[in-house]
Amino acid sequence: MVEDIFRGTQSKGKIFYDEFTQFYNNYYDTRRFTLNMTYTFGNKNVKTNNKQIQLEEKSRVN
Incomplete structure (x- = not known):
C-alpha cells in the first residue's frame, strides 16, 4: 500500500x-509505504480430533 507519495496533502488559504x-x-x-506478507507454515492436511460431547443437562437450559 502506498499513500500520498506525491505530497498531495496540502492546505493553502x-x-x-x-x-x-x-x-x-x-x-x-x-507519505507512507506499507508492505504486508503472509506465509502459512506447516501442512494443510493435518487431521483434527473432533469430539462431540453429549450433555444431559442441555435440555434443561431455558
Whole structure:
C-alpha cells in the first residue's frame, strides 16, 4: 500500500483580519509505504480430533 507519495496533502488559504491578511500553506508529511506478507507454515492436511460431547443437562437450559 502506498499513500500520498506525491505530497498531495496540502492546505493553502487566506485569513482576512481588519488590519492585515494572513496567508498560510501547510504541508503534513503523511507519505507512507506499507508492505504486508503472509506465509502459512506447516501442512494443510493435518487431521483434527473432533469430539462431540453429549450433555444431559442441555435440555434443561431455558
